[in-house]
Amino acid sequence: MQSFAIIGAGLAGATACRSLRDQGFEGKIFLFGDEPYEPYDRPSLSKSALATKSAPPLLMGCNWSEEFRVEKCLGVRVETIDLPSMRIEVSSGSDLKFDKLLFATGSRARSLRLDAHSETPGLYSLRTLDDCVALQGAISPGAQVIIIGGGLIGCELATTIQKMGAKAIILETANELLLRVLGKTIGSWCREELEAIGVEVHTGVSITHVDLDPSFREVRCGDGRRFSGDLAIVSVGAEPVTALAEHAGLACARGIIVNSVGMASSDTVYAAGDVASWPLRSGGRRSLETYLNSQNQAAVAAGAMLGKGEPAPQVPISWTEIAGHRIQMMGEVTGPGDVVTRVDPGGTGMTVCRLNGGELQSVVSINQPADFSFASKIIERRMQVDAKSIRDPLIRMKDVFKLAAKTVA
Structure with a gap:
């Protein structure tokens, strides 16, 4: 056996x-x-x-x-x-x-390194159940929490911390949140939504020092700015x-x-x-x-x-919830081609697509599950689509998919 x-x-x-x-x-x-x-x-x-x-x-x-x-x-x-x-x-x-x-x-969880040779201890991270339990005990209403890193986990944490009655401060080294995973358009939208629920966001931040006093945390930056809080969470990937x-x-x-x-x-x-x-x-x-x-x-x-393997090259697909909004994504957000934005007429969200040579290669949808469902099918089947149809919110994504399917047939 x-x-x-x-x-x-x-x-x-x-x-x-x-x-x-x-x-x-x-x-x-x-x-x-x-x-x-x-x-x-x-x-x-x-x-x-x-x-x-x-x-x-x-x-x-x-x-x-x-x-x-x-x-x-x-x-x-x-x-x-x-x-x-x-x-x-x-x-x-x-x-x-x-x-x-x-x-x-x-x-x-990747550790924060302020130089090439050492890690910075004494900071919280979130990857395991034990990490979560530690944060559950550390975050209380009114607490000020510094989040080092403005990626998916950092933005999710900021959303949750605000719900817990605490104050979240995000420090991100890039010039916008979520650049790597969602792109600049969605990243900018998420930053505005996080700020609307009370999150303090600072981008373009170069961290040079973290004070490890057990009663508080102070983060110092290369431009002289200082941020203090009751605890700090490292969320740098x-x-x-x-x-x-x-x-x-x-x-x-x-x-x-x-x-x-x-x-x-x-x-x-x-x-x-x-x-x-x-x-x-x-x-x-x-x-x-x-x-x-x-x-x-x-x-x-x-x-x-078991000897039954069928090749399955992957297409990235994921989702998240940030500032009360459901965000779904598929494909590589960055890459060649044109970025097409489809804004919901009711103002509840948007869908951002990347097309290359007429092929839909990535989609990110905010509060648009129907758009995402049909756009993901188009990506899976490598269909050719028209950028004008994608951009026009009055044309249902379902109809864009049907037309693309007829063209293939």
């Missing part, structure tokens, strides 16, 4: 367990997780779990491990992996022989957890390098989720750090572990 080991008990790891059984695997499945918790919903940590000071929702049912016959090893750290002997050693001192191995170790894979001799470059079915540089090892540097349909590869892509990659990799 074969034994499959999965390292990482988050979304990708749990999805892979279920997918292996759904695809007919009858062998043993061992799931290892550093955290002592059942697989939980990580996106809620910056939203409902923090705001309500509650536990995040679980990803699987109460008896999921019995249903899918998974031997859970939670709160257990994998120490080493010996690929030639196909054996792993865990923190308890025991070891396990495997036939196939899936890395689903995710990513960790994430980095894939690849140390185990690197020590095992696997090829890594900002993630474990895998092919389009999730196979790493060893044919018995696979990776999915944030830790995987997965090929993109648009070319190149990277760690995508999205919920939906992690689910998709885990299912594809599970199939490949």
Whole structure:
């Protein structure tokens, strides 16, 4: 009987367990997780779990491990992996022989580095349930919270902190929020909406020093400005957890390098989720750090572990909630071509698209779920569309899709 080991008990790891059984695997499945918790919903940590000071929702049912016959090893750290002997050693001192191995170790919060050689300790971050619990206890009504970083997590945190009756101050090094993931148009819109709910936003900030006095935090900037608060949260991105894979001799470059079915540089090892540097349909590869892509990659990799792999180059797809608005995105926001903005006549939101050679290659929608639904179908099917139709809000995106489909037919 074969034994499959999965390292990482988050979304990708749990999805892979279920997918292996759904695809007919009858062998043993061992799931290892550093955290002592059942697989939980990580996106809620910056939203409902923090705001309500509650536990995040679980990803699987109460008896999921019995249903899918998974031997859970939670709160257990994998120490080493010996690929030639196909054996792993865990923190308890025991070891396990495997036939196939899936890395689903995710990513960790990137630390703030004020020089090339040292990290800045004593600051909060948000990546795990323990991080969330620490922030739940630290943020109280009236508190002033400095958020270093104006990306997705930073903006989500600012929204939640305002809901908790505290004051959020965002310090972002770029000249606009969310540039990398949403682009300048949406980033500017989100900044205005955050400011409307009381968030203080500063862009173009170069941080040079953080005061680590335990009773308060003061952040100093290169232009002489100082920002003080009761606590500071570092939200400057994430980095894939690849140390185990690197020590095992696997090829890594900002993630474990895998092919389009999730196979790493060893044919018995696979990776999915944030830790995987997965090929993109648009070319190149990277760690995508999205919920939906992690689910998709885990299912594809599970199939490949069973010899059923179908190549699945990824198209980034995600969503977020900022300042009370639902934002959905698909494709690479930055790239060649023209940016077309579609503004809702009722003033409730907008959709921003990137077209290249008549092909819709990315879409970001604010409060426009119907527009996003049909635009994402157009992207998936690589259809040709007319920029004027995309820009005109009186032409339903559904009709744009239908016309594109007729043209293909």
